[in-house]
Amino acid sequence: MYSVDELEDRLIDLAFAEDIGDGDHTTLCCIPDDMQGQSKLLVKEEGIIAGVAVARKVFQRFDPTLQMEVFIEDGAHVKPGDVAFIVKGKSQSLLQTERLMLNIMQRMSGIATMTHKYQQALIDAGTNTHVLDTRKTTPGMRMLEKEAVRIGGGMNHRIGLFDMILLKDNHVDFCGGIHNAVSRAKQYCKDKGKALKIEVEVRNFDELRQALAEKPDRIMFDNFTPEDTRKAVEIVNGQCETESSGGITYDTMIPYAKAGVDFISFGALTHSVKGLDMSFKAC
Helix, strand or coil: CCCCHHHHHHHHHHHHHHHHHHCCHHHHHHHCCCEEEEEEEECCEEEEECCCCHHHHHHHHHCCCCEECCCCCCCCCCCCEEEEEEEEHHHHHHHHHHHHHHHHHHHHHHHHEEEEEEHHHHHHCCCEEEEEECCCCCCCHHHHHHHHHHHHCCCCCCCCCCCCEEEEHHHHHHCCCCHHHHHHHHHCCCCHCCCCCCCEEEEEEEHHHHHHHHCEEEEEEEEHHHHHHHHHHHHHHHCCEEEECCCCCCCCCCHHHCCCCCCCEHHHHHHHHCCCCCCEEEE
């Protein structure tokens, strides 16, 4: 299994390969190889900045001679006109790294901004509910998108299929019921020597009671109404963690949080986010 750093390096290499190909002919035809310059990362929209650390890796991996001076770190609130960093070095390198760096930073900052908006609203509503992401991420960019959620104040549900067991409706149906699914999961962890948390998705109160009997680490209420969520939380009564999921949006999440769930998961944090507007301009 690849480490986070290795996955980021592979993503950056692939992104450069698909963008530059056999050469950035626009830059090569008009910018001398020995020309030096500097560019600034200019914020053009209010939000939470994310991806500064990854941007440094982009610059260094492409051209180790580039020098980056950072003024605003990941997680900071930014507004139009703020300059996050300045990069100095070969003008060709500044031009060739510009788009990849912006693609990453705009997307990560957009995710962090949306996550912060959701989490702050839950806090302002007086709840203790935490925002979770999902696996509905851009292929190849999951590590970066999950990091952006954390920078924005949210929590990662799980990174992939390897770091938690989530028994969803199809798993339960294929296994012939919740008891079979959970007992097999526990036996699997024992046989493989893995200390993985086990979560069970339930669709109704009958499945909820079946799941509680199996003592999982967390139960997910799938497509419950806020009223039924409140009843479900009362039934669980602290025996395990609780999560709401299924079509919940920013406009509908507060009643679910006030029902007392520990977590609400939102696919929208990563699958339909708008990037934060910014540019990389010569200065």
